[in-house]
Amino acid sequence: MIVNQTQELARIKLQNQLDAAKTQAEKNKLGQFATPTELAKDILKYCIKFLPKDKIRFLDPAFGTGAFYSALLNLFPISEIDEAIGYEIDSHCGQEASQLWNKTRLKLNIADFTTCIPPEFDAAKANLIICNPPYIRHHHLTKYEKLRLQNLTKKITGIKLSKLAGIYCHFLLLSHGWMAKNCLAAWLIPSGFMDVNYGQQIRDYLLTQVTLLRVHSFDPKDMQFKNVLVSSSVVWFRNKIPSDNHQVEFTYSGSLTKPNKSQFISVKALKNVNKWTNISQLNSKINIERQGVKLSELFTIKRGLATGANDFFILTPEQISKYKLPPEFLTPILPSPRYFSVDEIEADALGNPILERQLFLLSCDISKNEIQFQYPSLWEYLQMGIKKGISNRYLCKHRRLWYQQEYRKSSALVCTYMGRQNRLKKTPFRFILNHSQATATNVYLILYPKFELEDIFNKKPNILRKVWQILNQISLDILISEGRVYGGGLHKLEPRELGNVPADKIIEIIPSFKSFAQ
CATH class of the missing domain: 3.40.50.150 (Vaccinia Virus protein VP39)
Incomplete structure (x- = not known):
């Protein structure tokens, strides 16, 4: 039938x-x-x-x-x-x-x-x-x-x-x-x-x-x-x-x-x-079994920090002023990449990023008693978080102090973690040169230079700039091949996946660094 x-x-x-x-x-x-x-x-x-x-x-x-x-x-x-x-x-x-x-x-x-x-x-x-x-x-x-x-x-x-x-x-x-x-x-x-x-x-x-x-x-x-x-x-x-x-x-x-x-x-x-x-x-010209140095041999790559409640812990200058929060517990933090189009972030005299949207991360490492007596305005703000249930969210309640963030120092190089490719945006991934002291959330991957590479960057900013340019010239096919893609064309890179990307061209411009990478 x-x-x-x-x-x-x-x-x-x-x-x-x-x-x-x-x-x-x-x-x-x-x-x-x-x-x-x-x-x-x-x-x-x-x-x-x-x-x-x-x-x-x-x-x-x-x-x-x-x-x-x-x-x-x-x-x-x-x-x-x-x-x-x-x-x-x-x-x-x-x-x-x-x-x-x-x-x-x-x-x-x-x-x-x-x-x-x-x-x-x-x-x-x-x-x-x-x-x-x-x-x-x-x-x-x-x-x-x-x-x-x-x-x-x-x-x-x-x-x-x-x-x-x-x-x-x-x-x-x-x-x-x-x-x-x-x-x-x-x-x-x-x-x-x-x-x-x-x-x-x-x-x-x-x-x-x-x-x-x-x-x-x-x-x-x-x-x-x-x-x-x-x-x-x-x-x-x-x-x-x-x-x-x-x-x-x-x-x-x-x-x-x-x-x-x-x-x-x-x-x-x-x-x-x-x-x-x-x-x-991928294009057939790309060798399936790539050899050579990988980014993970030159950089420690970490996902940016996860606050567990961005709307509470990440604040604008206006919010900081409104709640009278003490500056010693505030760190500049990069906004989501959708809020700025530049790939190079300059800094002001205080190390804050010069961007239209400025944000600061609230993180405190002192006890509740100390906060209550020494920083009453911060204490009041934290009480608001408790009433809203922020302190009972998964990440917060598993910390020693629910209002203390994991530590992610700033880095000169960050990469967007996920995105879509379209007519206006040729690549879903952006390597950003960060001159500020801003840290980053988990929508970014942070590249921390290993061995003496950080010292080289500090002494020779032109080398850092060349490395940044090389990163932005990495074939989109290579990045996509190491990452993963979801329905609707959403591309994503995990730290380990970005670490598998070839870094031979970086080694070429830093000959003295070869021995450290081997």
Whole structure:
């Protein structure tokens, strides 16, 4: 039986009704984001050339209303489908889907896939698994759930996932126990597994325990799901140990059937790179296995400080005057980069940044009793913070003194931590030359020079300026390859990722510094 248009329209109508019945917060918590019809079809179409000759034994561990099952029935006659099994944890969705497909061969289990036991014999296992697993981030999993899932995935694959792994990672590894020999699998998952540290175990699995066939990364600006700021990928693999010379196809942007970019990379090369996004996004001229000095060998790179309550601890001169706050507990701090367009910040005689928007950080290291008797105006201001619940916020209540900030000294070089690329802004990252004594919040990465580099900068400001210019000339492709990208084209760099950026050109202008970097 080929599913007709009427039945697919009924499925879409059901999906819309189910979506409308839940708030966005409920969808986020359950990780329920329906697969678009055309995308489901394209994923199944690509499977055709890799499917085994046997009749199809289909499995979808996160069935929903059955977008993939509908695509399966649309592309294959019923005579070629031996069985079709689905699992759906949402009982309401599962019951409605069961009624929708009750005249087909589907066996839909209303159950949590992660609690179900896979078949013992190969003949009873699936030879085609297609899934868009729940996108539930680790924050929504209890400690018990994380431990249970970790133990299960380790039992089935020998791999213990990080506690930071989302549930989609567990779904992917747990399905290994349901795969027959040579089973074909296609997974629609967040692209983050190619970047983040907790994705390393998934990448290892795809390179060692199965034969990875293709990875398609959608353009981050082309979000596949509404109201979800996450970029998506489709991963195809076969349940077979890869050969030594196996090559994986990486495609990027466009559609699955007509990608904008395509290239093949050997499994051996993939094992030597930390991130996979640079393979599909970067210019082929960039060497995947870059050698030489890295920024982390010249700079200690730290995220700026997190106050836990910027609106309370970061103040304007007008607010400082209004509340009569003592200057000895105030430090200049850079405003968010969106408030200024210059990339070089000059300083006044007091070391404050010369910017239209001037801000100061409140931080005090003396006891409450001392404050109460020596600085009554500061005491009154802190009482306002207590009444507003500032002192009970997570970061504040875990400090020795809730009103004392972590220490981040100023630095001559800072980098914006995240941003978007558009017509007006060619790069999402800006390296800023800071001549002031201002510290920075966690929207910046702070570069502290190592060894004698700081002394060189102090004695030879022209060297500092050249280094700053070199940093701003770093290829955007390189920065993006080390960082990560989210839905909507939001780029982000963590300290360690910025530290991996090549620094050979900096060494070239400081020959005497080579020995310190080695």
